[in-house]
Amino acid sequence: MPAETPDPRVRTWSPVCRAVAQLLGPYAEVVLHDTATDRVLAIWNPMTARAPGDRSLLGELDELDPSAPDVYGPYEKLLPDGRRLSSVSAVLRDDAGRPSAVLCVNLDRGPLDQAAALLTNFAAPTAPRPEPLFERDWTERINDVVGGHVRAQGRPLERFTREDRLAVLRELDAAGVFAVRRAVPVVAVALRISRSTAYALLAELKHPAAPRKN
């Protein structure tokens, strides 16, 4: 993973590159090439010793030809150590539509005895989910959360500040409560605020840029 690369193209494309590199685990390398200088812009999961700044040596795809396709491959590549790769390349264009970089994904097809390990590796971990979501007695969870804040603040509901209420709503939202039908009015009642205010606060949660609307 490149450290500090001020090149805007790297900034633009790196999320995709990282995503692909991550999906394919340790068996694929993702390379961003600078077409103009024919050098490596950035590289993820390098399988070879290449580093940013090295020559790209991708003379074959003539991205000069405007009629040429944007996506090449998959084609086979060979590594000095004998490993076989499946590769695809894509011509990436800037807003003006001119080629600005070339993306190459090199997937190690690997010897068969490695295949099992490779494949089972895909079956791995299943990292934590972005969201837990879904609760059956969401009504109780509301009371639970609200009650917790009342106790934590040592204030009765009527004396809650705007920030207190925001905090409660933030927590309820994180708990996925608002994915449930008719939840907002219920929450409003529980918080002893009007439906309007509830929506106003929720809007502020989502767009902190515009704190004041009302």
Add this chain to the structure above:
Amino acid sequence: MPAETPDPRVRTWSPVCRAVAQLLGPYAEVVLHDTATDRVLAIWNPMTARAPGDRSLLGELDELDPSAPDVYGPYEKLLPDGRRLSSVSAVLRDDAGRPSAVLCVNLDRGPLDQAAALLTNFAAPTAPRPEPLFERDWTERINDVVGGHVRAQGRPLERFTREDRLAVLRELDAAGVFAVRRAVPVVAVALRISRSTAYALLAELKHPAAPRKN
């Protein structure tokens, strides 16, 4: 492959999407989501019936938080027909650095798992689903329940009888799924029936006295 999409984001990202879709062959689908409207912008190699314009249902990867990572996953997803997917998501940003879209790559692990099992040559009745323990979001619960019935009936979804579907809906209802907003259409799609039919069957669940309404 989308036909005429004037959206500039699709133009920008489609080469990468096509490259990835092509690399991973028929077993991966690539989806571009519009974060603002929570809808599908474009899709390559669709494994589900989704099309541009459909709701994305990606539960708020909070693109508000600047400290949030740009790349999520790989995490596990379930399809109604029981296939298991490895997925990664990447937040794509415009030149100003603001999130403009989300890229999801969904890789069908089935063939890979199969190959792995074959290669390792060990029986292992395919690991009887490690987790009824975790609380997953309702979308997956739907797929989970539907997939379970498919396996139990030994019939593909298209050959389900009215009673089969009623049973699925009964179970989903008992699980409280229909308390979630917009859940019915999602269930209908998962069950491969129309929205109308879904409601008709649900009505029958609630009023068995009036079996025929339609």
Add this chain to the structure above:
DNA sequence: CCGCCTCTGGACTGAGTGTCCGAGTCGGAC
């Protein structure tokens, strides 16, 4: 071919969601 049954897409209505605004409240500054 003919009922019988079920599913389907479309139309339609009411319910629920989210936004906006004018008006009222509160507390602090003057």
Add this chain to the structure above:
DNA sequence: GTCCGACTCGGACACTCAGTCCAGAGGCGG
């Protein structure tokens, strides 16, 4: 006390969504 800014409130509104209903399109056994 009066003014003012920050906040909340209820009501109005537009829009999406939830359910219902129906006419028509099959599937299927007689």
